[in-house]
Amino acid sequence: MLINLDNMDLYAGRRESKHAQHRRKGSDMCCALELGCFCVSKQGPSLLQEKCHLGLQVDRNLDTHLSHTVPDMSVRGTLSTLHGALDLSQYHIIRDLLSYNIGENIDDLPFYSSTNCDSAADHKQVGGRVWTLFSLQLDLLNVTLKLQINHGNLATGESESSLACINFIKSRLLCENFSNRTQDIDLVSQEILITDTRFQAEPVNKRSNVFTNILQPINVSFDGDIVQAELHHRRKPGKSKFTVLLNNMRLMSILDWWEAIRDFILEPDSGHPTNAGTPEEVSAKIPQSSDTEEMSFELKLNITDSEIVVVEDTSQWDSNAVILK
Numbered sequence: 001m002l003i004n005l006d007n008m009d010l011y012a013g014r015r016e017s018k019h020a021q022h023r024r025k026g027s028d029m030c031c032a033l034e035l036g037c038f039c040v041s042k043q044g045p046s047l048l049q050e051k052c053h054l055g056l057q058v059d060r061n062l063d064t065h066l067s068h069t070v071p072d073m074s075v076r077g078t079l080s081t082l083h084g085a086l087d088l089s090q091y092h093i094i095r096d097l098l099s100y101n102i103g104e105n106i107d108d109l110p111f112y113s114s115t116n117c118d119s120a121a122d123h124k125q126v127g128g129r130v131w132t133l134f135s136l137q138l139d140l141l142n143v144t145l146k147l148q149i150n151h152g153n154l155a156t157g158e159s160e161s162s163l164a165c166i167n168f169i170k171s172r173l174l175c176e177n178f179s180n181r182t183q184d185i186d187l188v189s190q191e192i193l194i195t196d197t198r199f200q201a202e203p204v205n206k207r208s209n210v211f212t213n214i215l216q217p218i219n220v221s222f223d224g225d226i227v228q229a230e231l232h233h234r235r236k237p238g239k240s241k242f243t244v245l246l247n248n249m250r251l252m253s254i255l256d257w258w259e260a261i262r263d264f265i266l267e268p269d270s271g272h273p274t275n276a277g278t279p280e281e282v283s284a285k286i287p288q289s290s291d292t293e294e295m296s297f298e299l300k301l302n303i304t305d306s307e308i309v310v311v312e313d314t315s316q317w318d319s320n321a322v323i324l325k
Helices: 018-023 088-102 255-266
Strands: 002-008 012-017 031-035 038-043 052-060 073-086 132-150 161-178 183-196 213-217 229-236 239-247 249-252 296-304 307-311 321-324
Touching: 012 031, 012 088, 073 088, 088 255, 161 255, 239 249
Parallel strands: 073 132, 239 296, 249 307
Antiparallel strands: 002 052, 012 038, 031 038, 052 073, 132 161, 161 183, 183 213, 183 229, 213 249, 229 239, 307 321
């Protein structure tokens, strides 16, 4: 199945009853999609600065009862020249979408690919092999992602404030779910640039950090097939493992920036939509899985031909530094 979306836009939304929507006519939220007695209202600004085109190819294995040489379902596509911006609430939605929707473990549900096949439970341990249930692969070309503190408001005069900008110049994202309840997420970048955008609106002499390029290649001219950075995450029941690879890269150790990024990524989600007030509003409840009760964590960092720079005074270009090679 081929899917082509032209002039695609992306919004966060909230499902609520039509009665609540009628009572909120004076608000800036409008019904974008009607679903029976409910409607989905847009919430917050668009996640994309410009509308884009998305092309996907969806393949499904119709012979899962006979062979698992290919994933039961695979989705492949390309995102090119896309500029997105996520604030904290929007980041929570994307994170939960990957964790509890696309990444949901559904291997315990019975699936029948034909009337003559056995139950899914009988196929789980065929020869003790592990196969791929779902595979998502996206090629990221000139994709820019901003982490926003706030989007700003022209009506109130509030200015935009951001934390970081990640440029996936040439990267690939691969997410896979396996029959043994293991999930792999791989982000491989042949060209990537990460910058600190906290003080971009301020004069250079008033910035707390002038070393804005947090992660950049050491040599500008290089073979395009060489991997600059790779992030691998494997999650299985009771264990989470991260592996980070840096090759021919310079990493700036701006500690307050890294702490801000850590707080942004690990900020807990309340599980309720922002500004929820009426009893008619419906919020999705995330089921508590046993996988998240006791989770051990492991991190491996592999550095090849790279530098880690620790600067004494980040507000001055002419400053002492320690360079680890």
